[in-house]
Amino acid sequence: MIIMTKELAKNFDSKEAELRLYQLWEAGGFFNPDNLDLPENTPSYTIILPPPNITDKLHIGHAATLAIEDLFVRFYRMSGFRTLWIPGTDHAAIATQTAVEKKIKREENLTRQQLGKPEFLKRVDVFVKETQAVILNQVRQLGSSLDWSRLAFTLDAPRQTAVKELFVRMHEAGLLYRGERIVNWCPRCQSTLADDEVEHQEQQAKFYTFRYASDFPIVIATTRPETKLGDTAVAVNPKDKRYSQYIGQEFTVDFCGQVLKIKIIGDRHVDMAFGTGALGVTPAHSAIDWQMAEANHLPIIKVIDEQGKIHDGFGRFSGLSALEAREMVVEDLKNNNLLVSEEDISNNLSVCYRCDTPIEPLPSLQWFMSVDTPVAHLGGKSLKAKALEAVESGELEFLPARFQKKYQDWVINLKDWCVSRQIWFGHSIPAWYKGTEVYVGRTAPVGDGWVADQDTLDTWFSSGMWTFSTLGWPDTFAGGVKSGDLLRFHPTQVLETGYELITLWISRMVILSYFAVGELPFTKTYLHGMVLDVYGKKMSKSKGNGIDPLIVGETYGMDAVRLSLLSGITAGNDSKYHEEKTAVARNFVNKLWNVSRFILTQAPEPLVVNKAELTLADAWILSRLESVKISVTDSLTKYEFSAAAEDLRVFTWDELADWYLESTKFMSGQSTPAVLRYVLLEILKLWHPFIPFVTEELWQATGEGGYLIVVPWPKANQDYLSTEAEKDFAILKSVVVAIRTVRSENKLDPTKKLPAIIYTKQTELFESVKVLLKSLRTGVDDITIAKTGEAPADALYCQTAEAEIYLPVTVDKTEEIARLTKNEQEVKAFIDRLEKQLANAEFVNNAPTTVVNKERNRLVEFKDKQTALAQALAKLKNLL
């Protein structure tokens, strides 16, 4: 066999290598587990890529997600699992529609209504294809080992079929119903929003305190006087003595020219201390008021319409915007002397999370998913009950564990989910209407006069199905039995995503998977923190503080980008991103490259380690390698990848490069080249999940054959573990460091060679590493080793736990004296401080134990200082 080792360049050319290597892996079919010849009983390891929204290209946060997941996937693939990582993108209904609307407005100054639905959807389609291509290309460039043969889109044909099917089945099970409820309405998007799609912005508002009419007994307060046109009651706390006498009474008032019938009701939710302690109930425009209205059978009067304008039937107010109407109402109140006060308060304004338009709560006919209805095939339990059971039974695990509480709190308060949206882009709802008749089915009903539902589904409906809709459901679940991909890969092993998606996404996946497949979508969730900018602020397009991972990658290489995003982070905690981090990671990649380059010149061909021929350094590095394998594998299994990277970095840079490689330059045994090569091959494997490109490139250079991406994960060789070797080498290191330090402290000329006298009990060990003691930048030659002996007259002295070292040399004593004098002064200052503290100690006498403990500690320190002082003085005398 002839092994050709490529001559390696001085630095890794990441730009040249990345695309070539990715194509190599893809052509090799390694991303698709079906191509790997795995035994039938091989356990699966499945991850779904959280499908990025196709609204925009990827940012550094996405890169972090991809780096983390690719790390998991590569680790498990090498560990022999049937590993599948499914790629996809999310149509992000409302977000995409908004993005395209803005684009059309900007470029053509047209609204979607002006374009019309068919034309608008065509534009969306073009937009989707463009951004999708950009995103998927970015994902590839980061080296993500995704199985592209299973690429999915939340709105492609298979997903449309699946969504339709699930909707029909849930409707049949009585879980989907249509009803009029107060919804969050965005007048700009012209659509409902889920509760968690509503954001709150602090703002200054006017808080008006007033009476409906002069003959009305109760004063109420509001920030939105215009909605009071629809009031049907005033609610007070039943315990409130000011108002309890009125409860049950009904008043007819003339409010700004509108006749209102106001009933006084008692409700314990009313806060007596807020405002006037009385609340005008507007059932149509407040969720809480709606509930009160239902409880008290109050009529509902709609004031504001879907455009944010006042409905017909309100006289001069009709047709005005809410704000215009508000001003007029206030004016009216003032004129009629009904306004008691007007004060500035700060309150939270609810706005649309996509367009920041203030949302308008109003009643609307929508589709809802019931979370409380018992489901027959789930043992009569509701979706909510199952979602809770998942964590209470411990079946669904959160990492970090604290997020379990967040999930639970949210599920406990879960209300029926409004799944319909009045936007154009998205999954259509498989429902048809004829008069009051409603038909839900896979295809349109036969007969004339049926009108298809014009709404679309909440985007989380389709992303909630992601674990099984990407695995062939419903076809792979015929007859309620899993088959094919679904059988092999579901439930997935871990869901890796940001903690902000616990409620929006994770909970929905749990619910929908239970209903559709009868099992959890995954058993573990790993939640990463957000990548923030240098100042700890969220990155966003509007702030312009976003970072494009590919641009950083151009400069430093994708391996460096990945490694910098994987280092120094912990689960669930945000991290700040500095470009310097990537530069540091690039330096490491360069170090690994050069370590490899050096080793491959020493050992260009496969060699066999012979344990009988090992030098101390050989035995030491082998033992350290095996320990590192164990700790790294353990950390990765526990998803503690930053710790694993840190262990590997220390091993590679400090132990391998700085100590072992240096030592082999001066002391090489028969097996040293074999050891060098073995260590290199093993660390390439260990590093591969973190920095796949450079490690694969180096693997190819070793001539070992095959592809690192599918090389088996290293197992620890217990035979190489040696506490003896680790201990002995540690002794050597400590002596070398001690000599270097004492020379540096005394500012000796580094090129000046000195003799050394070493007194140690371990003479044999020291004799055997004499050459290293001389060579490893100690500037020492002619070493005398003895068990005991006299201290030379003029010599630098240092010691370690195992040895006393003298370097005979004449040094300039003035510097030494200065240092000792400084030491003396420090000790004196300390004694002064201590005396003061002891003098003032009385006032803390109420905590005697602590004082005693503290004083004890201080005395120990004091004793040490005194010893140091005595030594310093003794030396000072000698010098003088």
Next chain:
RNA sequence: GGAUAUGUAGCUCAGUUGGUUAGAGCGCACCGUUCACAUCGGUGAGGUCACAGGUUCGAAUCCUGUCAUGUCCACCA
């Protein structure tokens, strides 16, 4: 208002169930470069582990409180 997290070196962060002298990287100071790597090597300085109590033989770590910062949820009628 509720929940949750964070506070460790100038900066970014580790610190695994409480256990020797609290660590790393960057930055800084000094020294060094023909010999794998200046994207490098060596040495060093730099810490009241936010603050105050408590538990313990022993606390960065556990408990209580205070302060500061961040995030999420709810509400503001």
